[in-house]
Amino acid sequence: MQTIIEPFRIKSVEPIHFNTPEQRDQILKKADYNPFLIKAKDVIIDLLTDSGTSAMSSNQWAAMMQGDESYAGSESFFRFESTIQKITGLPIVIPTHQGRAAEKILFSILGGKGKYFISNTLFDTTRANIEFSGAEGIDLICDEGKHPSIPAPFKGNMNLVSMEQCILDKGPKQIPLCILTITNNSGGGQPVSMENIRGVKQICRKYGIPLFIDACRFAENAYFIKLREQGYQQRSIPNIVHEIFGYADGCTMSAKKDAFANIGGFLAMHDESLAQQCRNLLIMTEGFPTYGGLAGRDLEAIATGLEEVMEEHYLQYRIRSTEYLTNKLIDAGVPVMQPAGGHAVYLDAKAFLPQIPINQYPGQALVGALYLHGGIRSVEIGSLMFGKYDHDHQLIPAALELVRLAIPRRVYTQSHIDYVAEVIIEVFQHRDKIKGLKIVEEAPTLRHFTAKLKPVSL
Numbered sequence: 214m215q216t217i218i219e220p221f222r223i224k225s226v227e228p229i230h231f232n233t234p235e236q237r238d239q240i241l242k243k244a245d246y247n248p249f250l251i252k253a254k255d256v257i258i259d260l261l262t263d264s265g266t267s268a269m270s271s272n273q274w275a276a277m278m279q280g281d282e283s284y285a286g287s288e289s290f291f292r293f294e295s296t297i298q299k300i301t302g303l304p305i306v307i308p309t310h311q312g313r314a315a316e317k318i319l320f321s322i323l324g325g326k327g328k329y330f331i332s333n334t335l336f337d338t339t340r341a342n343i344e345f346s347g348a349e350g351i352d353l354i355c356d357e358g359k360h361p362s363i364p365a366p367f368k369g370n371m372n373l374v375s376m377e378q379c380i381l382d383k384g385p386k387q388i389p390l391c392i393l394t395i396t397n398n399s400g401g402g403q404p405v406s407m408e409n410i411r412g413v414k415q416i417c418r419k420y421g422i423p424l425f426i427d428a429c430r431f432a433e434n435a436y437f438i439k440l441r442e443q444g445y446q447q448r449s450i451p452n453i454v455h456e457i458f459g460y461a462d463g464c465t466m467s468a469k470k471d472a473f474a475n476i477g478g479f480l481a482m483h484d485e486s487l488a489q490q491c492r493n494l495l496i497m498t499e500g501f502p503t504y505g506g507l508a509g510r511d512l513e514a515i516a517t518g519l520e521e522v523m524e525e526h527y528l529q530y531r532i533r534s535t536e537y538l539t540n541k542l543i544d545a546g547v548p549v550m551q552p553a554g555g556h557a558v559y560l561d562a563k564a565f566l567p568q569i570p571i572n573q574y575p576g577q578a579l580v581g582a583l584y585l586h587g588g589i590r591s592v593e594i595g596s597l598m599f600g601k602y603d604h605d606h607q608l609i610p611a612a613l614e615l616v617r618l619a620i621p622r623r624v625y626t627q628s629h630i631d632y633v634a635e636v637i638i639e640v641f642q643h644r645d646k647i648k649g650l651k652i653v654e655e656a657p658t659l660r661h662f663t664a665k666l667k668p669v670s671l
């Protein structure tokens with residue numbers, strides 16, 4: 214097979230700043246071993262997130278010049294609205310400044326004490342917004358999704374048996390919404406099959422629970438369905454996407470992912486009375502319903518990006534590049550989540566650093582080691598992000614200890630990715646020298662963004 218090439222030429226470039234391991238040692242100490250506290254200029258390859266880090270296309274930049282910045286009824290809003298209506302089939306579209314703003318609005322209305330939100334896996338901001346409302350979030354991932362090293366085609370699927378059991382246990386009236394995250398970000402960027410989406414919808418319908426899709430990576434998920442699910446090989450991506458949203462009562466979306474935008478998001482739905490409540494909150498926190506915290510030019514960039522993301526040459530290159538990095542690591546014996554996810558490669562930190570106990574955060578220790586050795590910035594998705602404390606302040610660990618290397622869209626080339634593989638493999642060869650960390654300071658919610666840590670030996 215021929216090499217799958219980047220389906221774009223580069224018109225504008227951004228320099229990378231290089232530094233030495235000695236300099237990075239000082240930088241990491243000053244950042245209290247938290248990658249979120251490192252300055253971007255001190256990073257060589259930035260794989261912290263694929264969120265808002267995409268390279269925009271020449272067509273997106275051109276569209277931005279057409280931004281209509283009218284406060285009310287801007288042309289850019291109508292283009293944004295009709296694009297989303299066309300892609301999703303959802304009639305009501307409400308712009309927000311990013312995905313979590315859409316979540317905040319939705320869960321402020323539907324959440325509250327005694328309520329439960331069920332999901333394949335809730336993303337961290339989604340869970341935080343649910344819990345902030347007083348409600349509880351319940352993850353019901355399929356069994357394959359719990360084992361990082363066992364390959365399966367759709368490890369993001371909901372466990373339908375647990376889902377129905379959970380509804381019966383809690384009572385359908387206590388469950389305002391079921392949320393399907395596609396692809397499953399916290400669960401390794403693994404896709405959800407159409408069969409599973411259909412199954413979830415069936416159970417939702419049986420118990421009168423609306424289904425919302427956390428649609429951040431809808432196009433990547435659709436491409437996996439086309440590749441892996443029987444009966445979809447001949448279908449176009451827009452057609453598959455349309456079927457996915459056809460099962461949904463609504464969605465939340467971060468345009469910082471599969472819309473190639475640097476900022477933005479939206480809520481979309483069928484229910485006019487819910488939408489009216491959302492708009493009322495929106496006006497208070499985001500802005501008037503035809504801009505919702507965004508500039509007209511942002512609405513344009515998103516509308517153009519949503520069309521571009523469904524192009525098959527792009528999706529083929531996108532999915533191939535995470536698979537390429539994953540396969541290089543597998544060949545070197547590095548423990549990674551298999552198969553590759555859509556937007557990221559996940560290292561299994563528990564298997565990578567078996568000498569570090571979970572309460573010394575092996576994932577975060579590995580994040581530090583990758584930065585020190587090669588200037589690569591990654592993020593822990595494990596007990597620092599999702600851990601809780603019991604009554605005796607003992608850590609209740611997360612299900613998995615992962616390190617995520619998220620690949621920004623259209624930003625890095627194959628040689629950048631080759632360098633990343635080399636760095637990880639070299640760190641793996643010296644893994645026994647890596648030490649655990651302890652938390653010195655932390656916030657009560659979403660602590661991974663601001664926590665300060667230090668090596669246990671200090």
Ligand SMILES: *Cc1c(COP(=O)(O)O)cnc(C)c1O
Nearest residue numbers: 311312313336338398429467469
């Ligand atoms: C990024 C993300 C969000 C939140 O979106 P923001 O734009 O970062 O606020 C919600 N869900 C998933 C699955 C995400 O990946």
